[in-house]
Amino acid sequence: MTNNTSRVQPADALVQSMRRRRFRVATLAAAFSLFALYVAWHEAHGPGMRHSDELPITQARADDAAQPAIAGATPTVASSDLVKRGEYLARAGDCVACHTADKARPFAGGLPINTPFGTIVTPNITPDPDTGIGQWSDADFLRAMHEGVGKSGERLYPAFPYAEYTKVTDQDVLAIRAYLNTLTPIHYAPPSNSLKFPFNQRWLMVFWNLFNFDEGRFVPDPKQSPELNRGAYLVQGLAHCEECHTPRNFMQGLKTSSRFSGAVQAGWHAYNITPDKNSGVGNWSDDELAAYLSTGAAPGRANAAGPMAEVVTDSTQYLTREDVGSIVTYLRSVPPINGGESRPRDQWGNPAVDDVTALRGTTINTVNGAQLFIANCATCHNWTGQGVGASAPGAYPSLIHNSAVGASDANNLAMVILHGVSRTTKQADVLMPAFATQLTDDQVAAITNYVTKQFGNPQSTVTVDQVATLRTQQ
Numbered sequence: 448m449t450n451n452t453s454r455v456q457p458a459d460a461l462v463q464s465m466r467r468r469r470f471r472v473a474t475l476a477a478a479f480s481l482f483a484l485y486v487a488w489h490e491a492h493g494p495g496m497r498h499s500d501e502l503p504i505t506q507a508r509a510d511d512a513a514q515p516a517i518a519g520a521t522p523t524v525a526s527s528d529l530v531k532r533g534e535y536l537a538r539a540g541d542c543v544a545c546h547t548a549d550k551a552r553p554f555a556g557g558l559p560i561n562t563p564f565g566t567i568v569t570p571n572i573t574p575d576p577d578t579g580i581g582q583w584s585d586a587d588f589l590r591a592m593h594e595g596v597g598k599s600g601e602r603l604y605p606a607f608p609y610a611e612y613t614k615v616t617d618q619d620v621l622a623i624r625a626y627l628n629t630l631t632p633i634h635y636a637p638p639s640n641s642l643k644f645p646f647n648q649r650w651l652m653v654f655w656n657l658f659n660f661d662e663g664r665f666v667p668d669p670k671q672s673p674e675l676n677r678g679a680y681l682v683q684g685l686a687h688c689e690e691c692h693t694p695r696n697f698m699q700g701l702k703t704s705s706r707f708s709g710a711v712q713a714g715w716h717a718y719n720i721t722p723d724k725n726s727g728v729g730n731w732s733d734d735e736l737a738a739y740l741s742t743g744a745a746p747g748r749a750n751a752a753g754p755m756a757e758v759v760t761d762s763t764q765y766l767t768r769e770d771v772g773s774i775v776t777y778l779r780s781v782p783p784i785n786g787g788e789s790r791p792r793d794q795w796g797n798p799a800v801d802d803v804t805a806l807r808g809t810t811i812n813t814v815n816g817a818q819l820f821i822a823n824c825a826t827c828h829n830w831t832g833q834g835v836g837a838s839a840p841g842a843y844p845s846l847i848h849n850s851a852v853g854a855s856d857a858n859n860l861a862m863v864i865l866h867g868v869s870r871t872t873k874q875a876d877v878l879m880p881a882f883a884t885q886l887t888d889d890q891v892a893a894i895t896n897y898v899t900k901q902f903g904n905p906q907s908t909v910t911v912d913q914v915a916t917l918r919t920q921q
Contacts, residue, residue, distance in 0.1 A: 525625040533626025536619050539770070540612070540685040541762035545569050548637075554630055555579070557637035560606045561713065563699060565642035567606040575632035588624045589617060594662055595652070602652035604640075605659070605699070611687035614665040614680070659700030671780075674769075678777025681770060686762075691717040691754065708784040714920030715753040716858050718850065719786050722779055726786035730793075736775045740766070743870045743877070746838035748793045749850035750877075752863050756870040764872045788855055795853035796846065796902040798831040814889050816897025823882065824894065832902040840875035852903030861895045861909050861917050888914040 537543070546569050548557035556571040574581040580588065580598075587598045595609035596602060603609060612620075645651060665684055667676040682688045693701045694710040708726075709719035721727040728736060735745040743751035743759035751759045763771070802817045811818050821830050827843040828834055836842030846852050851859040867881035882891065891914045899907045909917075 525628065529622055529625045530629055531626075532619075533622035533624070535765070536623050536685060537626055538762050538765045539681060540623070540687070541758055542572070542623070544757055544761050545607075546572050552633050552635055554627070555633040555635045555637075557635065559638075562606060564646035565640065567604050567640050567642070568637045569606075571633065571635055571637060572627055573630050573633045574628050575634050578634055578636040579632060580627065581632060585621055585624060589620055592620045593664075595656065595660065602649045602656075604649075604652065605655065608687040608690050610660050610701070611684055611689065613660075613662050614684035616664055619685070655698055655700065659696075659698060672776070674773045675776050675780055677770065678773035678775070679780075681774055682777050686774070688720070692720050705784060707778070707781055708786060711858065712754060714858060714862055714917045715755075716854065716856060717755070718792070718854070719784065720778055721781055721784045723783035723785050725788045725791055727783060728778070729783060730791050733772075733775050733779075736778070737768075737771050740764075740771050740774065742840070742872050742874045744840070744844070744875075746842075747845075747848045750844045750868075751870055752851065752859065752868045752879075753866070756868060756877075760869075760871050786855070792850045792853040792855070792904070793848050795904045796832070796848060798833055798847060799901055800831075802901070803830050814893045816893040816895075817901075819886070819890055819894045820897050823886070824898075827879070832898075841877070846898055846902040849903065852898055853907075855904060855907055857895050857899050857907045857909040858913075858917065860898060860903075861891060861914055862920070864891050864894060865914070865918055883918060888912075888918065891918075 543553055545558055545560070546554045546556050548559075548569070549555070554571070554573050556569040558569045560567045560569065571579040573579040576582050583591075583598050590596050591598070591603060591607075592609060592612045592615065594613070595605070595607070640647070665680045667673075668679075671679075689701055689706060691712050692707045692709060693703075694705050694708065696702050707719065707721045710717055719727040722729040724730045731739075731745065731748060735748055739745040739749060739751065740759070740763040742764065743756055766774075803821060806818055806821065828846055829843075832846040834843045834845035851863060854860075863879065864886070865881060865883040868877060868879040870877040886894070888911045892909050892911045895909045895914070899905060
C-alpha cells in the first residue's frame with residue numbers, strides 16, 4: 448500500500464504543475480488580448496480617429512494650417528539655401544523613387560510596393576492641399592519621418608523607411624519639407640492599399656515597432672572620425688541602405704545581426720556590401736566603390752542594374768565627393784560577413800575561344816544557349832564576352848569579372864536579360880534593351896546558364912520555372 452502511494456504522489460504533483468502552467472499561459476493570453484483590445488479601441492476612438500484605415504495618408508485633411516519651416520518664413524517662402532539643401536537631402540534619401548509611379552507626376556505617389564502581406568501604394572507628397580501634404584504642419588512631417596505616424600494619428604507601414612529616417616536630424620527633415628513645399632502641387636489621390644487581414648489593421652504596427660523600431664536621432668561616436676560619422680549618418684539614415692542590403696526576419700523587420708550581408712528585393716539580389724573579401728566588397732578599392740556610387744560602373748567589378756541603377760540615377764550620382772567618400776569610409780568599418788562564397792563574384796570567367804567556330808555549319812534543333820547568346824548578345828558584349836568599348840563611360844560591359852555573372856545565384860543576370868538596364872548619369876546614358884517580349888522562359892534560362900558557365904560562376908544556374916517567376920517581378 449505504501450509503495451502504491453509513493454507512485455501516485457509524483458503523478459499528482461505533475462498534474463498540478465501542468466494545471467498551474469496552463470493557468471499561467473491562459474492568464475498571459477487573456478492579458479495580451481485585453482491589451483490588444485485596448486490598443487484597438489484607442490486607435491479607433493482616440494485623437495487620431497479614422498473612419499477608413501486604408502484611406503491614403505495624404506487624403507487626410509489638416510486640422511490646422513501648416514507651420515512655417517523656419518522662423519519668419521512661410522511654407523511657400525523659405526530661404527533659397529534651405530530649399531537647395533532640402534533638394535540635396537531629398538536626393539540623398541531617393542524620395543522620388545518610391546513616390547513616383549508616373550514620371551509626368553513626380554512625387555505624386557501611386558507606386559505599388561509588393562510585400563508578403565499585400566500591396567502598399569505610396570502616397571502623394573506634393574504640396575497639393577487635398578491629396579498631398581500641403582496642409583501638413585512641420586510637426587506632422589517630423590512625426591511621420593521620426594515616428595512613423597501620419598497626420599491623423601494613423602500608423603504608417605514600414606515600406607516607408609521611418610525606421611531609418613528616425614535618425615535624421617530635425618533640421619535636415621525640415622529642409623526636405625521646405626524643398627517639397629516648392630514642388631508643383633499635383634492633385635492626384637493614389638489607389639488604396641491592398642493588404643490582407645489582419646495586416647490591414649494599422650494598430651498592429653504597435654507590435655511590429657516593439658520588435659523592429661527604435662525611435663531616436665543619430666548620435667555620433669566620439670571615438671570615430673567626422674568622416675566616418677557622416678557616412679554612418681547617411682547610410683543608416685536618409686540613404687537607408689539596409690532596406691535593400693540587409694535580410695529580413697519573419698516580421699519583415701531587418702536582421703540586425705546580418706547587416707549589409709545582402710538580400711533579395713523583388714527578384715533582384717542586393718549584394719553583400721560588407722568588407723568581406725569573398726562575399727562582400729573587401730577586395731574593391733575606395734576609388735572603385737566611389738565610382739560605382741557616382742556613375743553606376745566600376746570596370747572589372749560591377750555595373751549597376753535594376754533598383755541599384757535607379758538609386759544611382761536618382762540619388763547617389765548627385766552626392767558630393769565628400770559624402771560619397773564618407774559612405775565608403777563607413778562601409779569599410781562594418782563587420783565583414785562571409786556568405787559562403789569561395790571567391791569574389793567579380794573574379795570569375797574567361798573569354799570564349801571557339802564557340803562561334805563550333806556552331807558553323809551545325810544544325811540546331813533545340814534551345815541552345817551559345818547560339819542564342821551570339822544572336823542576341825554578342826553585338827554589344829562581343830562573342831568572346833569581353834564587351835565593346837573597354838572601360839569608356841558608354842562601353843558595353845565585359846561579362847568577365849562581372850558581379851552579376853560571377854554571383855552565386857543567377858537572378859540578377861536573368862533579370863537583366865528580361866527587363867534590360869536603364870541608367871542615366873552625368874557620365875553616360877546606359878541602355879540595354881529588355882528581351883522579355885522577344886525570348887521565351889526556356890530561351891532566357893539557356894542564355895543565362897551559358898553566360899554563367901562560359902564567363903562566370905559555372906555553379907550558378909537558373910531553371911525555366913525560376914525565370915517565369917522573375918518575369919512577373921516589378
